[in-house]
Amino acid sequence: MSIRGKIWKFGNDVDTDVIIPARYLNTSEPDELARHCMEDADPEFIRKIRPGDIILAGKNFGCGSSREHAPIAIKGARIGLVIAESFARIFYRNAFNIGLPILESAPAAAEIQEGDEVEVDIETGAIVDRTTRKHYQAKAIAPFMQELLAAGGLVPYVRRLQRQASER
């Protein structure tokens, strides 16, 4: 799966309250959550982005609460991918479970600039900055996680396993 989009850059320790403030957690509808994605960091964010754009951040992206509403808001906003130096553990797990692609690369997080056009191969982790023509290689995603992403998340993955088991 290949993704090409414009970079929106954030700093270190972007927390889940910034990704989706708790005042909007009285619903779990993706479109409603998407409307407030990153609102407390940039109130204009949701109006500026295009489908397939990429969030780029520093270390510990998604720290804080276990709210799955955070990756759902990002996916609901049609962000194609999040690249960060590192991710907080619950966010990392949640992103794969709901089928939001995420990649870790410290050099990409440090060097790629806001507004750059970037192309990414999710399977191989190859990141190409089309603006600067620089190449980066993200940390490999474990095969099990790749399958989750390909299936679209944990629920479709579990259902596919069940279907395969019943067909045997």
Added chain:
Amino acid sequence: MPMTISEKILAAHSDRPEVTPGDLVEARLDFAFANDITAPMSIRVFRDAGGERVFDPQRVAMIPDHFVPNKDINSAIQAKELRDFARDQQLPHYFEVGRMGIEHVLLPEQGLVLPGDVIIGADSHTCTYGALGAFATGVGSTDLGAALVTGRTWFKVPESLRFVFSGELGPWVGGKDLILYTIGRIGVDGARYKAMEFTGPVIESLPMSDRFTMCNMAIEAGAKVGIIAPDAVTEAYVRGRAKRPFRFYRSDPEAVYEAVHEWDISGLEPQVACPHLPENVRGVSELREVPIDQAVIGSCTNGRIEDLRIAASLLKGRRIAPHVRCIVIPGTPEVCRQALAEGLYEIFMNADAVVSTPTCGPCLGGYMGILAAGERAVSTTNRNFVGRMGHVQSEVYLASPAVAAASALVGRIAHPADIAAR
């Protein structure tokens, strides 16, 4: 092979003689639960994944504690989804308003989470139960929903960090100050993916309430679990509460740690985390001139009876500063009853504080004490991110119940000793 307490619990729950950090294991769950914010999504996942009955109704809890009593219509809809599910599944551990408490205060108090358990909750502060010597961690709604079907979940065995606290705890210094100090030293990702094991003579001397406070905030350093070896203090707490058998595990003396931090905390003063990260920690005396608009005393971090007693000891016979709101939130109905019996409600009310029903409420900017632009709170809660308690231009300073109560009295951040000396 020597193992840490975390490794031993995971090995026992995945039927392996031993595990090492990095291993992927599928572990049996002793308990799983969700709240009014995370359960609706989990219930959807449970149904989508083909779930009909939860794996064991005795080992599942549904706790509407975040926006309940319902703060608005959407919150009422979410709480109803959880209630309907609990009724449909005939869950004995559903807690209606009146019996409901903040999950991480309630579940240990009711003896539903126990030493040696593997526990997941769709709430990041599930790591609180490490104080009992359990392997307990927060997950998202999808993991929880799938686990409700199977009673199992996968974990990567975490590396362990050992923290050894020695020395003498000073006056007005407790578990909250120790964990803030720790986060200040290692940072908000200092224990990312890892197990934080709190040990040493200072930890052994701590009552359960302070141990819960410490393990509760392990997530604020990015940890998977915070854990304390169970001892006689744990035994005394669990005895009479436990609803099923439990088991004590301890780390082997030769167990392998990624790092060991040995700190002498003699002379440590009360600690305060400044906006907007829990790692921005300073001694309270450096912040004495910071004016406040609100003090919050409660939450899964500090909503236990011991916390309210400390606050009451400072508020007794005194009055909250003019123009300051002091909001006290007991963690559970049991804490409310005990506070009432001990006369703490009277002390709070005579000091012009208000006492809420148990709820997470203002901690995550839900309701019951939201901040306006430019306002500042001292709070015994666990996070001080941008906009956490309200407007994005508001500020939260995290501190102990003693510092929050002292600050409420003078209207700026205060050292409890300054009040006690008056």
